[in-house]
Amino acid sequence: xxxxxxxxxxxxxxxxxxxxxxxxxxxxxxxxxxxxxxxxxxxxxxxxxxxxxxxxxxxxxxxxxxxxxxxxxxxxxxxxxxxxxxxxxxxxxxxxxxxxxxxxxxxxxxxxxxxxxxxxxxxxxxxxxxxxxxxxxxxxxxxxxxxxxxxxxxxxxxxxxxxxxxxxxxxxxxx
Numbered sequence: 001x002x003x004x005x006x007x008x009x010x011x012x013x014x015x016x017x018x019x020x021x022x023x024x025x026x027x028x029x030x031x032x033x034x035x036x037x038x039x040x041x042x043x044x045x046x047x048x049x050x051x052x053x054x055x056x057x058x059x060x061x062x063x064x065x066x067x068x069x070x071x072x073x074x075x076x077x078x079x080x081x082x083x084x085x086x087x088x089x090x091x092x093x094x095x096x097x098x099x100x101x102x103x104x105x106x107x108x109x110x111x112x113x114x115x116x117x118x119x120x121x122x123x124x125x126x127x128x129x130x131x132x133x134x135x136x137x138x139x140x141x142x143x144x145x146x147x148x149x150x151x152x153x154x155x156x157x158x159x160x161x162x163x164x165x166x167x168x169x170x171x172x173x174x175x
Contacts, residue, residue, distance in 0.1 A: 019080045021065070021124035022090050023133045026074045026098065029113040031149055033071035034105075038141035045069050047104040052076060054100070055093050062093070066133075068140045073149045075137045077124070094119050 028034055035045030048069045055078065056064050067076035078090065088096070102114045124130050140147065 019061075019082055021130055022078045022080070023122040023124055024074075024076050024078055024090065024094060025120040026094065027116045027119075027149065028072045029116050031072045031116075034112070034114070035069050035071050035074075038070055038144040041069055043108070044105050045071075048074055048101050051097055051100040051104070055097055059088060059093065066137050068137050070140060070144065070147070070149065075140060077130070077133060077137065090121060094121075 034042075035048055036042035041049060049067075052067055052069070052074065053064060056062050061080060061082040063079040063081060065077040065079050067074065078093070080090075098115045098119075105112060105114055122133075124133060
């Protein structure tokens with residue numbers, strides 16, 4: 001069966017390993033709420049959070065500046081600080097992130113499809129955009145029911161026994 005060719009969401013010719021600030025949004029498959037509640041992550045949400053933070057641990061010149069794991073999506077500002085010794089670009093890092101989260105979740109639920117194909121990114125071009133996006137991520141849990149990704153309150157995946165709830169956090173504590 002031939003599938004229609006999808007248009008790439010990437011900027012043609014842009015090097016996504018270039019030092020810059022990138023706003024990334026990654027959605028779950030069919031926007032199913034598998035990561036818990038906006039104010040309390042379940043085990044799957046905790047995996048999504050831990051794996052996101054590992055991006056910076058595994059890539060010396062990369063910082064996760066601000067992020068939030070929501071019930072059915074993840075937002076992050078990823079900063080590539082220098083291209084010195086950088087072997088991965090944003091699409092490669094996100095692909096590895098999605099794979100790592102999927103592997104963890106499939107240890108519990110082997111048949112689940114975790115992510116939708118691809119992801120959304122935006123190259124942050126100035127301080128005004130950065131502040132607007134940072135504020136959007138910060139307020140996302142409070143605005144969940146108004147969010148374009150909000151489907152139904154009871155659309156969450158039920159996990160068995162302990163779900164390992166953890167609070168949301170940011171790389172910029174106190175802001």
